[in-house]
Amino acid sequence: MAAALGLNGLIALFVSAILFSIGVIGVLLRRNAIIVFMCIELMLNAANLSLIAFSRMHGIEGQIFVFFVMAVAAAEAAVGLAIIIAIFRHYEVVDLDRFRLLKW
Amino acid sequence: MIQDFLFQAFAAGAILGAVIMVTRRNPVSAVIFLVGVFFATSGMFLMLDAHYIAAINVILYGGAIMVLFLFVLMLLNLGHADWRDLRGPMGGLIGGSISIAFLGVLTRLFVGGTDARPMVEVAGSALREAAAEQGVVGVVARPLFTEYTIVLEVTGVLLLVSMVGTILLARRERTVGERERT
Numbered sequence: 001m002a003a004a005l006g007l008n009g010l011i012a013l014f015v016s017a018i019l020f021s022i023g024v025i026g027v028l029l030r031r032n033a034i035i036v037f038m039c040i041e042l043m044l045n046a047a048n049l050s051l052i053a054f055s056r057m058h059g060i061e062g063q064i065f066v067f068f069v070m071a072v073a074a075a076e077a078a079v080g081l082a083i084i085i086a087i088f089r090h091y092e093v094v095d096l097d098r099f100r101l102l103k104w
Numbered sequence: 105m106i107q108d109f110l111f112q113a114f115a116a117g118a119i120l121g122a123v124i125m126v127t128r129r130n131p132v133s134a135v136i137f138l139v140g141v142f143f144a145t146s147g148m149f150l151m152l153d154a155h156y157i158a159a160i161n162v163i164l165y166g167g168a169i170m171v172l173f174l175f176v177l178m179l180l181n182l183g184h185a186d187w188r189d190l191r192g193p194m195g196g197l198i199g200g201s202i203s204i205a206f207l208g209v210l211t212r213l214f215v216g217g218t219d220a221r222p223m224v225e226v227a228g229s230a231l232r233e234a235a236a237e238q239g240v241v242g243v244v245a246r247p248l249f250t251e252y253t254i255v256l257e258v259t260g261v262l263l264l265v266s267m268v269g270t271i272l273l274a275r276r277e278r279t280v281g282e283r284e285r286t
Contacts, residue, residue: 008111012148014275015115017210019122021203026126028199032189034131034182038138041274042122045145045165050214052118054152056231063154063244064252070164071259075266077169081176082273088180089276095188 012053018047033084033094037077044073111151118144129185135173142166153231155240 019042026039048066055062088094118141144163149158165203177183191199234243267283 001271008108009149011112011115012152013214015118017207017214018119020210021207022122022126024203024206025199027204029191029195030189031191032131032186034173034177035134038134039126041169042138042141045142049145049167052149052152052157055154056152060231060243060247063157064247066157067244068255068259070160071263072166075263077172078270079266081172082270085176085180085274094182
């Protein structure tokens, strides 16, 4: 599997895995809702990178899928930031530990 | 070769930028480093024969979405560092171990998958030929408007719905006095 991709494709897959893990660390380690959201964008970008790397092996469909992922990511960013603005109006902070309404 | 060197430089830059971005306490510098990460991944897309995707990655992610983040930071006046932002050592331990588990699983999937289906070596050569024949945009656009037309239309509806939802969510509730005046 790795041989068909070549060295650069393999590096792309590794970078994708590492970027995704850094995104996971950011989501779990930060309390600022906006930075958590940025880490989610980073994870989406890491997934895009692996799709692009595999599209060299399988054909153009990977790039098409990345196109749709980007469209959904744009919609998600707009709605998520609107939710953050609405939450900020209510609580005056964007600290994730302060939103306890659904926590035990 | 210069291309391989550039590719590896972009890869190193992406990882470095992501690490710096996660550890910055100031949200504005985190946004700036994330823009750097997106530029680096766009360079990698370019080397992996995805020219159109590289362009819209810079325009959409590096441009539009990150400007949106900066705009929200400005709007809510959150551009200052907060010492409470990073979780303590316990959170670091849990987060680090979960993400290392993720890294292990992904590496195992990408490298050690021996039971994978037989892969046809389409590789960059076929993509490059198609791009030379139809143009770098045409090679993405042709399947998008033939095979995936319905998906494209549904994506348009999704964007419309999200636009309406965003306006609805972020709109300030008007007071009774304002409502009577208008």
